[in-house]
Amino acid sequence: MCNFTLAPMVSYAGGSCPDMITVGDFNNDNQxxxxxxxxxxxxxxxxxxxxxxxxxxEITSSASALSSSYAIAAGDFNNDxxxxxxxxxxxxxxxxxxxxxGNGTFQAITTFPTGSTSYSIAVADFNNDSRLDxxxxxxxxxxxxxxxxxxxxxxTQTTFSTGSSxxxxxVGDFNxDxxxxxxxTNAGSAMVSVLxxxxxxxxxTQMTFATGSSxxxxxVGDFNNDNxxxxxxANVGSNTVSILxxxxxxxxxTQMTFATGSSxFxxxVGDFNxDNQxxxxxxxxxxxxxxVLxxxxxxxxxxxxxxxxxINPWSVAIGDFNNDGLLDIADGNGNGASVSVFxxxx
Numbered sequence: 001m002c003n004f005t006l007a008p009m010v011s012y013a014g015g016s017c018p019d020m021i022t023v024g025d026f027n028n029d030n031q032x033x034x035x036x037x038x039x040x041x042x043x044x045x046x047x048x049x050x051x052x053x054x055x056x057x058e059i060t061s062s063a064s065a066l067s068s069s070y071a072i073a074a075g076d077f078n079n080d081x082x083x084x085x086x087x088x089x090x091x092x093x094x095x096x097x098x099x100x101x102g103n104g105t106f107q108a109i110t111t112f113p114t115g116s117t118s119y120s121i122a123v124a125d126f127n128n129d130s131r132l133d134x135x136x137x138x139x140x141x142x143x144x145x146x147x148x149x150x151x152x153x154x155x156t157q158t159t160f161s162t163g164s165s166x167x168x169x170x171v172g173d174f175n176x177d178x179x180x181x182x183x184x185t186n187a188g189s190a191m192v193s194v195l196x197x198x199x200x201x202x203x204x205t206q207m208t209f210a211t212g213s214s215x216x217x218x219x220v221g222d223f224n225n226d227n228x229x230x231x232x233x234a235n236v237g238s239n240t241v242s243i244l245x246x247x248x249x250x251x252x253x254t255q256m257t258f259a260t261g262s263s264x265f266x267x268x269v270g271d272f273n274x275d276n277q278x279x280x281x282x283x284x285x286x287x288x289x290x291x292v293l294x295x296x297x298x299x300x301x302x303x304x305x306x307x308x309x310x311i312n313p314w315s316v317a318i319g320d321f322n323n324d325g326l327l328d329i330a331d332g333n334g335n336g337a338s339v340s341v342f343x344x345x346x
Contacts, residue, residue, distance in 0.1 A: 002346030004273035004294065006307045006329065009340040012047055014058045014332075016040040018339055019314040021332040024074040024083045027104040032319040034330050034339055037069035037087055044069065044085060045339075046104045053322030053343045061106040063098055067091035075123040075132045078152035086134055088118035095121060095136055099152050112154050116140030120168040120217075124180050127201035135182060137162075137169040143184050143193075147201050160195055160203045164188030172220040172229045175250035183231055185215040192218060192233055196250045209244055209252050213237025217315075221269040221278045224299035232280055234260070234267040241267055241280060245299050258293055258301050262286035266315040270327040272344055283313040283331050290316060290331050290342060311336030 017040035026033045031051035038045050042063045047055040063069050070090035077084045082102040087109075088095045094113050098106035116138035126133045131150035136157070138144050141164055144157035163186030174181045179199035184206075185192050192211050195203040212235025223230045228248035233255075234241050241260055244252040261284025272279045277297035282304075284291050290309045293301040310333030321328045326344040333340060 002274050004292075005345050006292070006342040007345050009307070009309060009342050010054070011310055011333070011338040011340045012055055012058065014038070014045045014047070014337055014339050015043050015060060016337050017334055018045055018332040018337065019334045020070055020072045021315050021317050021330060021339060022072045022074050023317045023319040023330065026083050026100060028082070028102050032321055033104065034317070035072060035074065035085060036332050036339060037072040039068050039070050039090065039334070042066045042069060044072070044087065044098060044106060047339060048104050049321055051323050053328065053341065055341065059104055061098060063087055063096055063109045065109045065111045066094070066096055071119055071121040073121040073123045077132055077148055079131070079150050084152065086121050086123065088114075088121055088136060090117055090119060093117060095134070097152060110152065112146055112157070114138050114144050114157060115159070116142070118144075122169045122171045124171045126180055126197060128199050133201065135169050135171065137166040137184055139165055139167065141166055143169055143182055143195065145201055145203070158201065160206070162186055162193040162195070162206055163191050163208060167215070168217045170218045170220050174229055174246055176228075176248050181250065183218050183220065185211070185218045185233055187214045187216055187236070190215065192231060192244065194250060194252070207251065209255070211235055211242045211255055212240045212257055215242070217266045219267045219269045223278050223295055225277070225297050230299065232267050232269060234264040234282055236263045236265060236285070239264065241282060241293065243299055243301070256299065258304070260284055260304055261289045261291050261306055264291070265313075268316045268318050270318045272327050274326065274346060281316050281318065281329050283309070283316045285312050285314060285334070288313065290329060307342060309333065310338045310340050313340070
């Protein structure tokens with residue numbers, strides 16, 4: 001355990017509206033890089049990491065079939081041991097995949113219809129065939145499952161109903177049957193849906209649990225050390241993060257809420273202070289801060305510590321960017337045309 005704080009942000013100029021970000025090694029140098037979906041265009045931005053907490057200038061790849069790149073997730077979709085990227089389109093009804101070349105650049109995009117505007121993507125193997133699949137939160141009120149063929153292509157989506165205005169999707173085994181389940185935030189109905197997976201790409205009818213107002217983002221972790229997965233939900237409308245402790249059977253306790261900054265658009269989970277307890281970080285869009293809530297290990301959290309970010313931080317991602325064994329934080333500044341990196345100091 002350490003006396004946690006974050007170093008002042010270092011920002012890197014990027015394309016306009018780098019709303020959503022993810023982390024991975026996109027050039028196979030064993031250093032973490034940052035990828036952004038540039039929402040005001042049809043581009044992917046890549047910041048290659050040097051392994052010391054600094055990053056090269058952005059390089060961009062086209063995702064020209066999309067009107068507005070938004071949600072972003074990384075995975076090896078064609079089994080060539082190179083990271084690829086999946087992107088949703090917030091102005092259309094499709095998601096796309098750009099296959100990686102292994103040097104930080106990508107091939108032409110292939111798109112797949114979703115039937116609705118999509119705001120979130122999660123990547124996992126939902127049918128146990130050792131090929132990555134994609135789950136997409138469709139704003140029209142469902143989650144779409146695209147089963148992967150292992151060559152970069154996907155079967156036509158199968159949809160499962162969720163609540164109103166589905167915004168974010170996360171993956172975990174919530175009932176201990178070794179099959180992956182889904183959690184989906186429903187921004188229009190102030191609840192999170194849980195869909196238990198059968199392990200064949202199909203899911204049971206949703207169960208719903210109340211959250212704060214306008215839940216935009218959901219993350220998964222064991223916050224009270226009972227070996228059962230819990231949920232953290234960022235509530236834009238109530239400026240809180242909800243913690244729903246899992247019972248291990250797919251159901252969850254009534255939420256506990258903890259104050260954040262204004263309009264927390266995104267939440268991520270990690271142990272930032274080295275005490276072996278999970279903590280939470282949020283992107284506070286309207287207060288231009290990144291918040292960190294250190295966990296006590298019993299499902300409760302300390303008062304948020306806020307750190308100045310760029311203009312309108314939209315999403316957060318975590319990784320050890322300087323190889324010191326401590327988790328760091330990156331955020332995409334939606335209206336700041338930049339990505340900011342916060343190195344952890346202990």
